[in-house]
Amino acid sequence: MGIVIGVVNQKGGVGKTTTAVNVAAGLGAMGKKVLIVDFDPQGNATTGFGIKKKYLEATTYEVIMGEKRPQEAIIPTRYKNVKILPATSQLCEAELQLADVEQRNHQLRKVILQVKDDYDIVIIDCLPSLGILAINALIAVDRIIVPMVCEPFALEGLAQLMQTVKKVKRTSNKDLKFMGIVFTMVDKRLLASNEIMRDIRKSFESDLVFQTVIPRNVRVTEAQSVGEPIIYYDKNSKGGDAYERLAKEIWAKCREMEKKNG
Ligand SMILES: Nc1ncnc2c1ncn2[C@@H]1O[C@H](COP(=O)(O)OP(=O)(O)OP(=O)(O)O)[C@@H](O)[C@H]1O
Ligand SMILES: [Mg+2]
Numbered sequence: 462m463g464i465v466i467g468v469v470n471q472k473g474g475v476g477k478t479t480t481a482v483n484v485a486a487g488l489g490a491m492g493k494k495v496l497i498v499d500f501d502p503q504g505n506a507t508t509g510f511g512i513k514k515k516y517l518e519a520t521t522y523e524v525i526m527g528e529k530r531p532q533e534a535i536i537p538t539r540y541k542n543v544k545i546l547p548a549t550s551q552l553c554e555a556e557l558q559l560a561d562v563e564q565r566n567h568q569l570r571k572v573i574l575q576v577k578d579d580y581d582i583v584i585i586d587c588l589p590s591l592g593i594l595a596i597n598a599l600i601a602v603d604r605i606i607v608p609m610v611c612e613p614f615a616l617e618g619l620a621q622l623m624q625t626v627k628k629v630k631r632t633s634n635k636d637l638k639f640m641g642i643v644f645t646m647v648d649k650r651l652l653a654s655n656e657i658m659r660d661i662r663k664s665f666e667s668d669l670v671f672q673t674v675i676p677r678n679v680r681v682t683e684a685q686s687v688g689e690p691i692i693y694y695d696k697n698s699k700g701g702d703a704y705e706r707l708a709k710e711i712w713a714k715c716r717e718m719e720k721k722n723g
Contacts, residue, residue: 463496463577464715466584466640467602472618473589476608476645479681480707481586482509483700486690487708489542493581496535499548500569500598501588502556507547510538511688514549521548525555525568525597531576540690544580552594559593566633569597582715591625599629604640604718606711608675609661611644611654616661640714642670643707646677673707676700 468481478501485497499506499521504514519534524546535546559565569585577583587598599605607622609615619642630637642665644658662670676699684694691701 462719463580464582464604464718465573465577465602466582466711467587467598467605468584468608469587469595469598469605469622470607470609470618471589471591471595471622472610472615475589475610476643476675477589478503478505478509478586479685480606480608480643480645480675480704481584482506482685483681483690483692483704484708484711485543485584486540486692487705488582488712489540490692490705491708491712493542493712494579495543496546496576496580496583497538497543498546498569498573498583498585500552500585500594501548502550502552503588504548504550504552506586507545507549508688509685509690510540510543510545512536512538512545512547514547517547517549520551521546522551522555524572525552526558527568531572535576540693556592556594559597565593566596566600569594570601570634573601582712591621596625596629599626599637600634602634603636604638604714606640606671607642608645609642610646611651611657611661613653613657615657639669640711641668643673643675644671645675647674648677671707671710673703673710675703675707678703 468477485495489495519529523529524531524534535544537544678700680695680698681700684691
């Protein structure tokens with residue numbers, strides 16, 4: 462049974478896509494069957510896997526609007542065990558068009574249910590918003606991972622996200638759970654960010670913050686600019702090593718979850 466994980470944070474530029482892409486590649490390299498769903502009109506996860514958007518025959522947009530089956534849009538990536546449901550800027554239109562659809566918030570869930578058992582893990586890269594697409598994602602997933610940059614306003618955004626998660630859990634997805642916060646783009650030389658990390662670790666149960674911390678590392682950006690996950694671009698870089706460890710930590714949490722569910 463596939464486990465569905467959303468990478469969410471309504472704050473922009475915190476490393477959601479970088480985390481989704483590199484964890485997907487890491488899990489694939491570990492032998493897990495992975496589907497990554499690009500659920501952001503920016504289509505960065507699609508580009509991050511080196512996919513040229515102009516050649517796509519179907520994308521998340523058609524699938525979410527019920528015009529195509531997910532199997533028609535999912536394509537392999539060049540990387541081991543990873544397939545992708547790609548996105549382009551057309552996904553913007555879904556945000557408006559879904560407003561007139563009765564089951565508007567459940568569209569992605571319906572799509573995911575059709576495919577999730579073909580994979581060990583499905584990772585959804587979300588857009589930076591808490592609008593209709595983001596709500597669709599929260600209703601579709603079992604667990605959320607929240608990448609976070611240690612900046613002074615990080616906690617304010619987190620409070621807002623937690624409120625939305627609570628509401629979705631109460632009304633539409635009772636099994637939704639928080640898997641953890643992952644600190645991204647960390648520069649350990651910055652005392653302020655060390656303090657913020659410490660405060661967040663104190664205010665959350667320890668198993669809700671990932672042990673692995675992702676350092677700021679230029680190799681990660683370089684890898685993205687050539688459309689390669691970091692473990693294929695430079696496995697031995699600090700970023701490559703960190704994302705490999707994060708993928709292992711996530712898989713361990715998935716295993717725990719399976720055990721609990723029997
Ligand atoms: N560990 C890292 N080291 C250096 N640069 C990084 C790292 N992680 C992410 N970046 C860079 O930070 C920028 C934002 O990252 P990313 O696109 O993953 O964030 P995002 O949360 O998905 O953004 P958006 O909200 O726009 O979707 C990108 O330019 C990316 O290359
Ligand atoms: Mg992104």
